[in-house]
Amino acid sequence: MVLPITGLIIGIVIGVVFPITVPLEYAKFMSVALLASLDSVFGGLRAGIEEKFDNTVFITGFFTNALLAAGLVYIGDRLGIDLYYVSLLAFGLRIFQNLAIIRRYFLKK
Amino acid sequence: MLPIKQGQFAIALVCVVLGVMLAVQFRTTQDIRSSIPYQRVEDLSQRLSQTEKERDALINQVQELKRTSGAEAASKELERVRMGAGVIAVEGPGIIVTIDDSKRPSKPGENPNLYLIHDDDILKVINELWAAGAEAISINEQRLIASSEVRCAGPTLSVNNSRYSPPYEVRVIGEPTTLENALKMRGGVIETLQFWGIQVTIKKQDDVKVPAYKGAFRFEFAKPLKEGGN
Numbered sequence: 001m002v003l004p005i006t007g008l009i010i011g012i013v014i015g016v017v018f019p020i021t022v023p024l025e026y027a028k029f030m031s032v033a034l035l036a037s038l039d040s041v042f043g044g045l046r047a048g049i050e051e052k053f054d055n056t057v058f059i060t061g062f063f064t065n066a067l068l069a070a071g072l073v074y075i076g077d078r079l080g081i082d083l084y085y086v087s088l089l090a091f092g093l094r095i096f097q098n099l100a101i102i103r104r105y106f107l108k109k
Numbered sequence: 110m111l112p113i114k115q116g117q118f119a120i121a122l123v124c125v126v127l128g129v130m131l132a133v134q135f136r137t138t139q140d141i142r143s144s145i146p147y148q149r150v151e152d153l154s155q156r157l158s159q160t161e162k163e164r165d166a167l168i169n170q171v172q173e174l175k176r177t178s179g180a181e182a183a184s185k186e187l188e189r190v191r192m193g194a195g196v197i198a199v200e201g202p203g204i205i206v207t208i209d210d211s212k213r214p215s216k217p218g219e220n221p222n223l224y225l226i227h228d229d230d231i232l233k234v235i236n237e238l239w240a241a242g243a244e245a246i247s248i249n250e251q252r253l254i255a256s257s258e259v260r261c262a263g264p265t266l267s268v269n270n271s272r273y274s275p276p277y278e279v280r281v282i283g284e285p286t287t288l289e290n291a292l293k294m295r296g297g298v299i300e301t302l303q304f305w306g307i308q309v310t311i312k313k314q315d316d317v318k319v320p321a322y323k324g325a326f327r328f329e330f331a332k333p334l335k336e337g338g339n
Binding site: 003007014055 | 116117118119120121122123124125126127128129130131132133134136137138140
């Protein structure tokens with residue numbers, strides 16, 4: 001648990017120190033990708049607790065989820081449908097589920 | 110601590126990426142909030158369409174002028190000049206602003222002058238109205254023209270060399286909403302005046318009648334310049 005938190009802090013520090021900005025029109029993509037990676041992290045934590053963790057599944061899941069989400073947003077933009085909300089809903093739901101499972105493990109212990 | 114045995118490194122790696130994304134996204138969102146208020150975009154697009162309408166109207170006017178004969182154009186021009194000079198009474202949509210002295214008694218030790226209307230208060234109102242696109246303004250039946258003065262004359266106000274005491278009625282022709290908003294602007298004229306309890310009422314009206322300038326024009330010193338001179 002210590003390692004992921006340190007990683008998170010390191011990442012935030014890098015992000016704050018380096019003046020990286022996303023163009024405004026890509027901000028939406030970024031937010032969905034952010035949610036996807038948040039979901040991946042919680043999924044990974046859950047798998048780690050359940051001792052079913054698979055490195056390949058985790059890493060590929062992370063990238064495909066982020067790309068798929070961004071792609072959905074892009075297509076939605078083109079078609080004039082807010083597919084954006086679909087990914088928001090799906091990822092949000094999964095984050096809650098994963099968190100609930102993690103919490104149960106924590107309580108059982 | 111949670112019993113995570115596997116994948117600590119992979120999760121930590123992803124967490125680094127997540128952290129970077131979080132920081133960047135925070136900054137971007139802040140940029141959006143601070144740099145481009147969405148309202149401004151709407152405002153600009155509205156102004157653009159308005160300007161386009163104006164342009165089209167002007168093009169029409171040019172074509173119309175080209176078609177009509179010279180005499181007709183001249184008489185139209187004369188009408189416009191007379192309206193601009195304020196020598197004919199005009200009517201149209203606009204607002205009527207009534208300004209009266211403060212009813213509030215001045216506190217001991219305070220300057221009672223602060224609670225009275227002065228020439229500069231009226232001037233500020235007039236200035237704001239002209240800036241907001243007013244086409245004709247009168248103060249208590251005196252049409253404001255190029256040579257009008259608004260000046261303190263003891264406890265009264267002198268406009269076109271006629272004296273008036275409060276309340277002052279300012280009749281304005283122009284886009285009523287724009288005029289009203291210009292006066293009621295935050296930190297604007299009315300807010301400043303009302304701080305001292307000076308009573309200002311604004312009434313929107315579909316046909317405001319603004320009287321003509323009643324005086325005569327006398328030019329002793331000025332004479333027209335010869336054509337082509339500078």
